[in-house]
Amino acid sequence: MSSTAIGEAAEATTPPPAPRWRRLVTNTSFQVLVAAIAAAIFGIVAPEAAATLQPVAKAFIALIQMLIAPIVFLVMVTGIVAAGGMKTVGRIAVRALIYFEVVTTIGMLIGLAAVNLLPPGLGVAPPAHASGELSSYVSGGAKDNSFGAFLLKMVPDNAVNAFASGSIIQVLIFAVIFAIALLRLPDTISRPIVDGCAKLSEIFFRMIRMIMLLAPIGTFGAVAATVGKYGPETLTALMKLVGVSALALAIFVVVILGGVCAMAGFSLWRLIKVLRKELAVVLGTSSSEAVLPQLMERLEQVGCRRSVVGLVVPTGFSFNLDGVAVVIPICVVFIGQVYGIPLTFGDQLTLFLVFLVLSKGTAGISGSAFITLANTVAATSLVPIAGLALVLSVDRFLSLIRALTNVLGNAVATVVIARWEPGGLDRELAARTIGLSRPKVVQGETQ
Structure with a gap:
């Protein structure tokens, strides 16, 4: 058969590309958007029925959380081993x-x-x-906020419990110790274990992709329950607080994160386009944890090495909550303004220092942002605790913009640190995906 005939036969058997409308309908971001709009309408039309759908959203997020601890452990272990030693890991950390x-x-x-x-x-x-919902947050934040208690919470007293409770910091510490032990073993013993961890991580990421097919359902439950419970008037309640928080976060993303991206030589807008599916899920669920595993996988596809992703992303979800850092001080000062209690420069400096510690102590806990706010109010005694009820009424909307900023901030941090780390970033792949500027070449040499 001639080459022309072979080419014609291949063209005849190759299926035509799917129509654009079909690609749009099967796109997860589009499905999440449609689900959110439909849920908002349903919440307005049938608020009582919509308010009962909160378990649907919680079940979807629980499915994701079920896999976060093992994925963090596996990616951390394989990443540390791939880095080649604790000197590299320490430098990245x-x-x-x-x-x-x-x-x-x-x-x-x-x-x-x-x-x-x-x-x-x-x-x-x-x-x-x-x-009435406030008491659980306040009582939960009134136990022990000391730095010593924070350090004790970091160290797992039971390896199984660290995974069962979903404490990311404890899982990170256990994974680091496990990886150090592997590095000190002969290759004949450590290599099969590392290969097994790599294969297990592939299985868990496949499970995540299966669960993400349910993202529109989880989004529908979350949005419908919010609108049904609080009513459409919630969309306009305390809009000053939400508006100022959104403006501050927008300035942070555009000026600070955008500036960091520009200095590192890649495009923030291109990175947002790459992460659009993950950000759409965050937009629907108001949870940054719902996309932690997918974010790690996506950043590897952007060009970041696993040794960097496995260390930076889980640590960032505990120590780099940019959205929380911007919004919590706004909420505390807002409560003072409501009660006519002006906070002086010294008061706000105290708030600043207290938050630096307390924001780390509740990382990885469900509803951690509001718990951090309650802890900060209780620890500083600058404003009445009763004022938290005001913030709680709109916390659903604040959590949405906080979570978006947290995810984007950790994505930027990972790419930047990968850029700093020798061999931490596949520059050719990053140039194609996020517009990483290529190094100039003079006389055949890379500068």
Whole structure:
């Protein structure tokens, strides 16, 4: 058979590309958007029925959370072994923690500036009494907020319990110790274990992709329950607080994260386009944890090495919550404004220092952002605890913009740290996916 005939036969057997409408309908981002719109309408039309759908959203997020601890462990172990030694791991960790502290500090300063320049609490009536839902947060945050207690929470007293409770920090510590032990064993013993971890991680990521098919259902339950429970008027309640928080977060993303991306030589907009499916799920569920495993996989596809992704992303979800760093100070000062309690520069400096510690102590806990807020209010005693009821009424909407910023902030951090790390970033792949600037070549040499 001639080459022409073979080509014609191949063309005849190759299926035509799917129509654009079919690709759109099967796109997860489009499905999540349609589900959110339909859920909002359903919540308005049948609020009582919609309010009962909260378990649907919680079940979807629980399915994701079920796999987070093992995925973090497996990716961390294989990443540390791939890095080649603890010297490399230590260098990545130190760079990551320095980056996290600098960026979250800038986020806090932006939040404080926004709430002082555009005081959202003026003209808002104080709540008559705290919400019944408030007691669980306040009591949960009133136990022991000392730095020593925080350190004790980091160290797992039971390896199985670290996985069962989903404590990311404890799983990270266990994974680091496990990986160090592997590095000290002969290759004949360690290699099969590392290969097994790599194969297991593939299985868990496949499970995540299967669960993500349910994302539109989870989104429908979350949005319908919110609108049904609080009513459409919630969309306009306390819009000053939500608006100032959204403005501060937008400035943080555009100016700070955008500036960091520009200095690192890649495009923030291109990175957002790459992460659009993950961000759509966050938009629907208001949970950053719902996309942690997918984010790790996506950043590897962007060009970040597993040794960097496995260490930076899980650590970032505990220490680099940019959205929380911006919004929590706004909420505390907002409560003071509502009650007519002006916070001086010294008060806000105290708030700043207390938050730096407490924001780490509740990382990885469900509803950790509001728990952090309750802890901060209780520890500083600057504003009445009853004022938390006001924030709780709109926390669903605040959590949405916080989660989006958290995910995007950790994605930027991972790419930046991978760029710093020798061999941490596949530059050719990153140039194609996120517009990483290529190094200049002079006389055949890379500068």
